[in-house]
Amino acid sequence: MRIIDETVLEDLALGAAVLGTGGGGDPYIGKLMARQAISDFGPVELYTLDELDDDDLVVPTAMMGAPTVMVEKMPNGDDIVNAFLSVGKYIGKPVKATMSIEAGGLNSVVPIYCAARLGVPMVDCDGMGRAFPEIQMVTHTIHGISSTPFAMSDERGNTVLMETVSNLWTETFARSVTVNMGAMAMIALYAATAADLREAAIPGTITLAEEIGKVVRRARLEEDNPVETIRAAVGGYLIFRGKIGDVERRTEAGFAKGDAMIDGIDEYAGQSLQLSFQNEHLAARIDGDFRVTVPDLLAVLDVDTGEPITTEGLRYGFRVAIIAIPCADKWRTPKGLEIVGPAYFGYDTDYVPVEQRYGGS
Amino acid sequence: MRIGIDVGGTNTDAVLMDGTAVVSSTKTPTTANVSEGIARALRDVIADSGINTETIDGVMIGTTHFTNAVVERKHLTPTACIRLGLPATVCLPPMVDWPLDLRDIVGGNAHLAHGGHEFDGREISAFEPDEVRDIAEKIKAAGLNAIAISSVFSPVNSTFEEQSAEIVRSVIPNANITLSSEIGRIGLLERENAAIMNSCLRQLAARTVDGFKAALDELQIASPFYISQNDGTLMNADFAKEYPVLTFASGPTNSMRGAAFLSGLKDAIVVDVGGTTTDIGVLQHGFPRVAALAVEIGGVRTNFRMPDTYSIGLGGGSLIQEDPLKVGPRSVGYELTEKALVFGGDVLTTTDVIVAGGGEDIGNKHAVSGLDAGLVTAVQARIMEMIAIAVDRMKTSATPVPVIVVGGGSILVTGEIEGASEIIKPDHFPVANAIGAAIAQVGGECDRIFSLAELSRDEALDQAKQEASDRAINAGAAAESVDIVDVEEVPLAYLPGNATRIMVKAVGDLVGA
Numbered sequence: 001m002r003i004i005d006e007t008v009l010e011d012l013a014l015g016a017a018v019l020g021t022g023g024g025g026d027p028y029i030g031k032l033m034a035r036q037a038i039s040d041f042g043p044v045e046l047y048t049l050d051e052l053d054d055d056d057l058v059v060p061t062a063m064m065g066a067p068t069v070m071v072e073k074m075p076n077g078d079d080i081v082n083a084f085l086s087v088g089k090y091i092g093k094p095v096k097a098t099m100s101i102e103a104g105g106l107n108s109v110v111p112i113y114c115a116a117r118l119g120v121p122m123v124d125c126d127g128m129g130r131a132f133p134e135i136q137m138v139t140h141t142i143h144g145i146s147s148t149p150f151a152m153s154d155e156r157g158n159t160v161l162m163e164t165v166s167n168l169w170t171e172t173f174a175r176s177v178t179v180n181m182g183a184m185a186m187i188a189l190y191a192a193t194a195a196d197l198r199e200a201a202i203p204g205t206i207t208l209a210e211e212i213g214k215v216v217r218r219a220r221l222e223e224d225n226p227v228e229t230i231r232a233a234v235g236g237y238l239i240f241r242g243k244i245g246d247v248e249r250r251t252e253a254g255f256a257k258g259d260a261m262i263d264g265i266d267e268y269a270g271q272s273l274q275l276s277f278q279n280e281h282l283a284a285r286i287d288g289d290f291r292v293t294v295p296d297l298l299a300v301l302d303v304d305t306g307e308p309i310t311t312e313g314l315r316y317g318f319r320v321a322i323i324a325i326p327c328a329d330k331w332r333t334p335k336g337l338e339i340v341g342p343a344y345f346g347y348d349t350d351y352v353p354v355e356q357r358y359g360g361s
Numbered sequence: 362m363r364i365g366i367d368v369g370g371t372n373t374d375a376v377l378m379d380g381t382a383v384v385s386s387t388k389t390p391t392t393a394n395v396s397e398g399i400a401r402a403l404r405d406v407i408a409d410s411g412i413n414t415e416t417i418d419g420v421m422i423g424t425t426h427f428t429n430a431v432v433e434r435k436h437l438t439p440t441a442c443i444r445l446g447l448p449a450t451v452c453l454p455p456m457v458d459w460p461l462d463l464r465d466i467v468g469g470n471a472h473l474a475h476g477g478h479e480f481d482g483r484e485i486s487a488f489e490p491d492e493v494r495d496i497a498e499k500i501k502a503a504g505l506n507a508i509a510i511s512s513v514f515s516p517v518n519s520t521f522e523e524q525s526a527e528i529v530r531s532v533i534p535n536a537n538i539t540l541s542s543e544i545g546r547i548g549l550l551e552r553e554n555a556a557i558m559n560s561c562l563r564q565l566a567a568r569t570v571d572g573f574k575a576a577l578d579e580l581q582i583a584s585p586f587y588i589s590q591n592d593g594t595l596m597n598a599d600f601a602k603e604y605p606v607l608t609f610a611s612g613p614t615n616s617m618r619g620a621a622f623l624s625g626l627k628d629a630i631v632v633d634v635g636g637t638t639t640d641i642g643v644l645q646h647g648f649p650r651v652a653a654l655a656v657e658i659g660g661v662r663t664n665f666r667m668p669d670t671y672s673i674g675l676g677g678g679s680l681i682q683e684d685p686l687k688v689g690p691r692s693v694g695y696e697l698t699e700k701a702l703v704f705g706g707d708v709l710t711t712t713d714v715i716v717a718g719g720g721e722d723i724g725n726k727h728a729v730s731g732l733d734a735g736l737v738t739a740v741q742a743r744i745m746e747m748i749a750i751a752v753d754r755m756k757t758s759a760t761p762v763p764v765i766v767v768g769g770g771s772i773l774v775t776g777e778i779e780g781a782s783e784i785i786k787p788d789h790f791p792v793a794n795a796i797g798a799a800i801a802q803v804g805g806e807c808d809r810i811f812s813l814a815e816l817s818r819d820e821a822l823d824q825a826k827q828e829a830s831d832r833a834i835n836a837g838a839a840a841e842s843v844d845i846v847d848v849e850e851v852p853l854a855y856l857p858g859n860a861t862r863i864m865v866k867a868v869g870d871l872v873g874a
Contacts, residue, residue: 032458074450
């Protein structure tokens with residue numbers, strides 16, 4: 001067990017933004033909420049999965065909806081707590097802790113607010129090891145853990161509880177309830193025991209995010225090469241350096257999709273990388289050939305500062321370094337690839353793990 | 362004729378312009394009481410040209426005075442804040458992200474009330490007049506009359522803010538109220554921060570603007586005067602007293618607008634080379650491109666229409682390290698005239714290298730005659746590379762664009778800039794900012810989320826353009842001169858129903874200018 005206090009929030013949010021692969025929302029509001037809750041209610045205890053008893057129940061908390069709405073209509077705070085408590089009440093057993101469902105700018109810090117408010121611990125793990133756009137896209141789904149009982153709460157005090165036959169159905173219903181709640185809802189879902197999570201979750205994500213944030217901050221102070229520092233910290237591969245040319249955006253089925261064309265610089269001069277995104281960076285093609293795809297991670301970083309660039313932040317003229325990071329092994333199973341592989345997102349290619357393409361270099 | 366004045370932290374510059382011609386210009390030190398510096402600059406340009414003050418049609422003043430007041434925590438009025446949005450937003454009350462010292466000075470008197478809207482215009486909760494009246498009584502009891510009012514999604518629907526203001530005025534008749542919807546865009550905390558800062562600057566604004574007026578009266582200049590805003594447009598004196606925050610960052614804007622005017626170009630990159638930094642901005646239709654991200658003023662996050670500038674640590678005073686070669690970011694700054702080699706100092710600066718390279722004759726050029734020619738060439742190449750990369754970063758497409766170079770450090774630009782179609786160093790470049798103030802127009806904008814399920818895209822765009830134009834006309838633009846200069850659409854991720862944020866900006870010439 002260790003303590004999460006105000007001093008680590010900055011590092012945690014920065015590192016989570018790297019792992020968020022361009023999605024997961026702007027961390028500013030989430031970071032402020034966590035800071036405020038810690039200052040009002042005290043710091044949060046962070047447990048590893050191994051420190052929990054087998055039958056300790058863990059309920060992740062998160063925000064669902066449009067980050068653009070969250071910057072205007074901030075949560076009440078009770079909404080997160082309501083969602084979390086509703087799941088426990090429905091199950092009828094005490095809930096030991098909360099956790100992050102995804103590593104992303106916003107949702108890696110939202111559970112800290114819940115934990116501080118209620119004085120419950122947080123567990124050092126998540127369900128993605130990165131960010132993904134839809135509810136069923138978590139390693140819990142691979143292991144047959146249901147997203148329901150699923151609670152979503154708004155600031156008025158409304159809570160919608162649902163039981164569904166599949167996690168994909170949860171996504172479908174939750175998306176429309178979110179709109180009714182004002183395009184933003186606080187959710188609690190995927191209740192599971194520590195024993196199950198040792199199988200199903202991705203361990204150590206919070207510590208990893210904090211570690212990444214810390215080394216980047218140090219690298220910047222020491223005028224070291226932050227991109228290389230991040231690459232080393234995440235065990236990734238530098239696949240490209242270039243300048244963003246054209247960025248094409250479109251909205252399909254409520255998602256922000258698009259492609260950015262990146263022209264190579266330095267040793268990549270003459271090559272062209274096509275970066276495809278849907279809320280998160282999903283695939284990279286170099287000179288027309290798929291080189292990296294989901295579920296492996298693509299971090300697009302400012303070449304000089306290492307600052308992660310979100311899908312909304314992609315703009316002509318930015319000089320970026322692209323780092324590919326191996327995803328959690330759980331995603332590389334047939335079941336994992338069915339949920340988040342290139343085919344699910346409509347890319348006509350087989351998944352090839354990034355280290356098979358870049359491991360030799 | 363128009364007079365443009367730029368009141369900077371160090372210098373107060375003034376130019377007298379007859380139509381498009383610069384008749385005279387001056388640079389004088391800024392004084393603690395800014396009106397004195399302005400009066401002196403005015404006297405200089407008028408005496409220099411020998412004109413009759415009756416021929417002056419307008420005086421345009423750009424000032425960093427209000428920005429500095431926040432940065433230096435001086436002359437701020439304690440201000441209360443009422444936010445309408447309960448039961449939402451409770452977890453982050455007003456001023457939550459302010460530096461503590463500033464929050465202490467402003468008072469931290471914050472209240473939450475019911476009201477507010479959803480992104481699609483539905484009410485979050487019903488507005489409760491009695492609740493606002495009770496809050497107003499508390500504010501009155503605390504002895505405050507400066508108040509900021511914010512409401513969730515007020516850029517979409519501002520009625521609750523307006524109703525609250527009416528109630529507050531009924532309780533506190535002399536209330537100084539700023540509505541967040543009048544000055545900011547989507548982003549509640551940032552917009553609210555701006556509204557609070559505005560109310561806490563109003564007393565200072567009234568004094569300062571009256572001081573400007575007194576300076577003009579003293580010189581018997583009866584023409585109207587205007588204050589320049591951060592987006593390169595003007596507001597009249599009464600409006601400036603109401604909305605002092607809108608002057609934030611007007612300095613770089615004026616310098617870019619001045620560059621546009623001096624060069625005759627409307628679409629270009631402006632490179633403003635100072636002593637320590639070089640600021641690069643983009644002109645679109647003659648106006649600076651606006652930053653998309655939040656900007657901090659004195660440690661407070663805001664989302665003003667700020668020019669999108671990119672700064673690099675390169676200027677006339679930048680230090681040169683020889684091995685490995687490094688130019689900047691450290692600089693001798695204002696001590697250039699003592700510390701650089703050509704001025705008898707012992708520090709190698711960019712200015713020394715330019716003189717050694719024969720590009721300029723400043724100070725004692727013999728002091729740098731011994732510099733290694735290879736080093737001089739390498740430094741010049743590095744400077745041009747730094748500028749080229751920064752320029753490229755600010756471009757919106759790969760097409761080469763003209764680059765306008767202004768500012769006292771312009772001598773550093775000695776060669777070609779990759780990606781530039783041409784490099785222009787206009788006359789009068791040291792007073793580009795005062796010229797920018799002199800030629801400013803007035804504008805209005807609309808920034809709202811539209812649901813394209815109910816409106817067609819064209820209808821939504823037309824509605825947004827109409828709102829922006831109406832606001833420009835209200836701000837003093839001649840209706841026939843109003844032009845739409847910027848349209849930006851942002852589809853909102855995760856939202857069905859095709860919700861789209863549309864930002865439109867309209868500008869026009871001042872009535873009678």
